[in-house]
Amino acid sequence: MSAAATTSPIRAVELIDGIVRPTKRDEAWRYAPHRELGELTFGPTGSVVVDLPADLVAQIPALDGPRIVIINGAVDRARSDLATPDGVYLRSLADATESQPDLVNHQGDRAGVVDAFTAYNLAYATDGAVIVVDVGVDVAAPIHVVDITAPGSVTNSSSSRVIIDVGAGSSVTVIESRLGVGTEFGGSNVRTTVALGDDATLEHVVLQDLPAQQVHLSRVEVAQGERSTLRTRSFNLGASYGRLAYHVELAGAGAHAELSGLFFGDGEQILDQQITVVHRAKDCTSRQLFRGVLDDASTGVFNGGIDVCPGADGTDAEQSNDNLLLSNRAEVNTQPRLEILADEVACKHGATVGQLDDTALYYLRSRGINAEEARRLLINGFADEVVDDVSIEAVRNWITRRLGHDHD
Amino acid sequence: MLHVENLTAAIGDKQILKGLNLDVGAGEVHAIMGPNGSGKSTFAHALAGRDGYEIGGTVTLDGVDLLDMTPEARAAAGIFMGFQYPVEIPGVNNMYFLRTALNSVRRARGETEIGARDFLAVAKEAMELVEMKQDFLDRAVNAGFSGGEKKRNEILQMAVMQPRLAVLDETDSGLDIDALRIIAGGVNALRGPERSMIVITHYQRLLDYITPDFVHVLVDGRIVQSGDRTLALHLEDHGYADFVDADLNDAPERPLAGAPSRR
Numbered sequence: 057m058s059a060a061a062t063t064s065p066i067r068a069v070e071l072i073d074g075i076v077r078p079t080k081r082d083e084a085w086r087y088a089p090h091r092e093l094g095e096l097t098f099g100p101t102g103s104v105v106v107d108l109p110a111d112l113v114a115q116i117p118a119l120d121g122p123r124i125v126i127i128n129g130a131v132d133r134a135r136s137d138l139a140t141p142d143g144v145y146l147r148s149l150a151d152a153t154e155s156q157p158d159l160v161n162h163q164g165d166r167a168g169v170v171d172a173f174t175a176y177n178l179a180y181a182t183d184g185a186v187i188v189v190d191v192g193v194d195v196a197a198p199i200h201v202v203d204i205t206a207p208g209s210v211t212n213s214s215s216s217r218v219i220i221d222v223g224a225g226s227s228v229t230v231i232e233s234r235l236g237v238g239t240e241f242g243g244s245n246v247r248t249t250v251a252l253g254d255d256a257t258l259e260h261v262v263l264q265d266l267p268a269q270q271v272h273l274s275r276v277e278v279a280q281g282e283r284s285t286l287r288t289r290s291f292n293l294g295a296s297y298g299r300l301a302y303h304v305e306l307a308g309a310g311a312h313a314e315l316s317g318l319f320f321g322d323g324e325q326i327l328d329q330q331i332t333v334v335h336r337a338k339d340c341t342s343r344q345l346f347r348g349v350l351d352d353a354s355t356g357v358f359n360g361g362i363d364v365c366p367g368a369d370g371t372d373a374e375q376s377n378d379n380l381l382l383s384n385r386a387e388v389n390t391q392p393r394l395e396i397l398a399d400e401v402a403c404k405h406g407a408t409v410g411q412l413d414d415t416a417l418y419y420l421r422s423r424g425i426n427a428e429e430a431r432r433l434l435i436n437g438f439a440d441e442v443v444d445d446v447s448i449e450a451v452r453n454w455i456t457r458r459l460g461h462d463h464d
Numbered sequence: 465m466l467h468v469e470n471l472t473a474a475i476g477d478k479q480i481l482k483g484l485n486l487d488v489g490a491g492e493v494h495a496i497m498g499p500n501g502s503g504k505s506t507f508a509h510a511l512a513g514r515d516g517y518e519i520g521g522t523v524t525l526d527g528v529d530l531l532d533m534t535p536e537a538r539a540a541a542g543i544f545m546g547f548q549y550p551v552e553i554p555g556v557n558n559m560y561f562l563r564t565a566l567n568s569v570r571r572a573r574g575e576t577e578i579g580a581r582d583f584l585a586v587a588k589e590a591m592e593l594v595e596m597k598q599d600f601l602d603r604a605v606n607a608g609f610s611g612g613e614k615k616r617n618e619i620l621q622m623a624v625m626q627p628r629l630a631v632l633d634e635t636d637s638g639l640d641i642d643a644l645r646i647i648a649g650g651v652n653a654l655r656g657p658e659r660s661m662i663v664i665t666h667y668q669r670l671l672d673y674i675t676p677d678f679v680h681v682l683v684d685g686r687i688v689q690s691g692d693r694t695l696a697l698h699l700e701d702h703g704y705a706d707f708v709d710a711d712l713n714d715a716p717e718r719p720l721a722g723a724p725s726r727r
Contacts (some may be wrong), residue, residue: 414515420552421563422512423621424539424569432562437555437604 059266074416077172086173086390087357089297091107092271096160096243098176099211101183102128105204108135112204112237117263117454119231121197122146124185127204129214131183135202143193144228149184149217168249168303172461173273177215177247184217184246187230191253198229198448205235206244213271214244219435220260224253225450229261231451234274236294243271243295250277253282254308258446259287265458266292268323274396275301282308282337290317291447291455301330306340306368316345318442320459321354321386332361335398339370347436347442348379349388358407361393369397370429375405380412465490465660466629471521472685473503473510480506482520483660488629491657495671495696496664498682499704504664505548507682508633511536511662525629526613539565540572542628544621546635550614552606558617559601562587562624569625590623594650612643619650630654630661634671648673668700683707 077094078085105127124146125135131148140146141440146158185201205214223227234244244266252258258278260317272295278286292298304313320329327350333342348356358377379388392405412434420430439459446452473481480503489492498504510519513535525531535685551563560592565585567577578586578668587601594616606614615635622630632651637642651674655661663674671693679695680687681704688707689695 057516105699200520379684416536416551416553418514419547419553420561420565421535422539422545422547423513423565423625425534425565426568427534428534429564429568433556433561434553435554 058400060428062276070216075172075175082171084359086236087326087328088299088357090260090325090418091269092241092297095211096245096271098180098210098213098215099247100180101215105206108204109237112235115235115265116202117200117231117451119197119200119448119450120200123200123202124148124203125204126184126205126216128208129181129183129216131185132242140194140199141197142346143190143226144195144199145186145188146199147186147192148218149183149186150182152186153182168247168277170275173245174247177217177245177275179215181215181217181247184219186219187228187448189219189223189226189228189256191226191279192225193224194366195221195228197450198231198277201230202233203232203244204235204236204237205244205266207240207270212242212392214239214242216244216246218246220248220250222250222252222256222258223282225255225365226253227257228446229259231261231263231448234266234272236270236272239267239269239455241269243273245273246275247276248276249420250279250286252278252280252286252311254281255283256281257285257287259289261446261448261451262288262290262300263454264290264292264298264300266298267294268296268325270295271297273299274305278302278313280304280306280308280311282315283310284308284312286311286313286315288313288315288317288331289442290315291442292317292329293458295325297328299327299328299330302332304333304342306333306335306337306342307402307459309337309339311337311340313340313342314345315343316445318347318439318441319351319356320349320439322351322354323351323354325354326357327354328357328359329427330357331360332363332393333373334363335362335368335371335373338368341366342374344375344377345378345442345445346377347438348388349375349380349382349439350379350388353383353385355386356388356390358388359393361403362395362403362405364396364401364403366397369400371403373397373399373401373403377407380435381409381434382412426453436454465522465526466662467522469522471507471510472519472562473506474518480517480685481510482680482687484678486687487660488660490660491655492677493655493661493663493674495674495676495679495693496662496682496687497666497668497673497696497699499708500666502682503685504682505633508545508548508631508662509626511543511629511631513543521626536568536574537629539570539625539627539667544625544627544630545621546595546615546618546630546632548637550606550609550618552604552609554604554607555588556602556605557601558588558605561605561619562601566624585705586624590620590685593623593653594619595646596620603699611638613641615639615647616645619647619654623650625656626659628659632661632666633664634666636665636667637661642715644670645672669694671696
């Protein structure tokens with residue numbers, strides 16, 4: 057947890073040398089499309105795309121509050137609104153690194169390099185968002201981080217960083233929208249590092265909706281202080297391969313982490329959730345609740361880990377993954393990983409895979425609702441259990457519109 | 465209004481309905497009673513259009529053939545089935561479900577859809593009928609409802625849908641006396657000269673609350689006797705033994721043995 061030096065292209069070369077991309081033999085990358093991943097090219101931050109197509113602009117969730125827009129790995133100040141209430145600091149990573157390096161606590165920079173793509177990120181993500189909340193501040197409006205990739209001619213993939221530091225006793229909501237432009241092959245590689253002080257609360261939402269030709273790689277790392285509360289909600293919707301990895305360290309006693317997520321795929325999408333919650337301290341609780349809806353020939357992956365370290369007595373951890381397969385070509389791969397090295401531990405996990413309930417469909421149709429609408433109602437009802445976990449109404453509305461249903 | 469002629473239903477090799485005939489006139493309430501396994505629920509599902517049965521014969525509503533219609537088209541034509549086991553649908557809001565259902569049939573009939581505010585008035589009136597509170601509408605359809613709440617929700621739906629023909633399948637099963645009174649009250653309030661009902665029940669108890677115009681006994685896939693409500697009283701005293709072949713005696717239990725006596 058040292059304040060490591062920031063990144064530079066020189067260190068990039070150093071890092072990139074000897075990087076081996078993951079293969080199918082790596083458990084965490086087993087279902088990834090390795091040929092496509094091999095075609096992603098990373099490099100120093102590219103130029104800001106000046107014109108964003110109207111359909112992309114319309115796709116960005118409309119939220120009241122501070123907003124930082126990152127395009128191809130560089131903050132676009134013109135499209136951002138960095139004004140924040142007292143006690144909240146919101147800057148581009150490039151600015152923060154320049155002007156107030158002490159604020160930028162690159163926690164676990166090296167420790168978080170667990171594979172080739174986190175290494176690429178450390179090497180090339182020289183810009184992004186830095187959010188720091190002072191001690192004892194309740195931030196009312198959500199902070200919106202919009203990350204847009206527009207595959208260019210030099211490299212087809214963007215790299216960015218998001219750093220969130222929530223002071224003791226403070227609470228804040230951060231929404232990260234991950235989007236893309238165009239129909240070219242490419243992708244984005246975003247790494248978010250979070251430090252939650254004692255008694256701090258963070259709701260962190262990821263909305264992944266890149267175009268179908270692109271790849272999205274995300275890793276969110278969280279270190280939690282005593283009695284802190286983390287609520288992550290991830291919506292893995294777009295991209296040909298959407299990978300949302302979470303690594304949560306419950307480092308302070310009595311901390312609570314709730315991770316919920318929805319992956320909703322069609323076509324030939326692969327939507328991959330790689331979750332690890334590490335119980336390091338006593339009396340921490342964690343909940344993982346992930347739902348998958350998979351149509352056509354799409355693939356869902358839930359690889360959910362609970363690690364209970366020696367001494368983390370009083371751990372209470374639960375995990376569930378429920379899946380709905382809408383086509384006989386769709387598949388889901390769900391795998392719990394439990395490693396328990398402490399006493400007095402309550403650990404529960406469960407997974408289900410099912411299809412739409414014929415009796416429920418018939419029930420709805422007997423009320424005059426046509427077959428297609430009945431199907432949609434059931435699917436959305438299943439998905440809404442996760443959507444309802446999001447506290448910001450505008451975000452819930454964005455998701456329900458994206459999923460093709462509007463309750464009003 | 466409803467005309468059923470020589471209706472047959474089978475699942476695979478198993479013949480369940482073996483030539484059922486029934487005519488229900490406008491405004492009439494018909495009770496169908498019968499032992500377990502006689503085909504009562506299959507008859508209800510055959511009217512509502514459930515998949516999975518091989519169906520033969522004729523069913524028309526106001527002269528329109530129902531058998532080729534989807535369940536949703538039958539609902540638009542005016543059929544409503546109250547389920548013996550209402551289905552829990554987590555995540556689907558009861559109010560939204562009710563409005564979607566009502567607007568679906570209105571759309572199918574070429575009528576204008578009803579807006580959220582106007583619908584609330586419709587729903588409120590229906591809720592009073594079955595003594596339901598507002599929070600019922602805010603919950604997911606039947607999810608976590610008690611047995612009685614589920615059945616009240618069925619009658620609530622019926623009150624909202626205002627069907628031509630309601631088919632109530634074992635609406636009384638699993639109800640205590642208070643819930644039964646509420647549900648029967650709702651059903652009675654919905655009786656009218658233009659609305660017919662088929663009330664399917666194992667026990668005569670329900671018919672103390674909902675007085676039928678006709679009672680039919682269904683045994684082994686056929687209606688074997690029809691009469692007025694005194695037939696139900698006869699069944700209470702004698703069970704179905706009179707109507708069941710001697711060699712079938714080991715199949716249905718004596719169904720009325722534990723039933724409460726009529727007041």
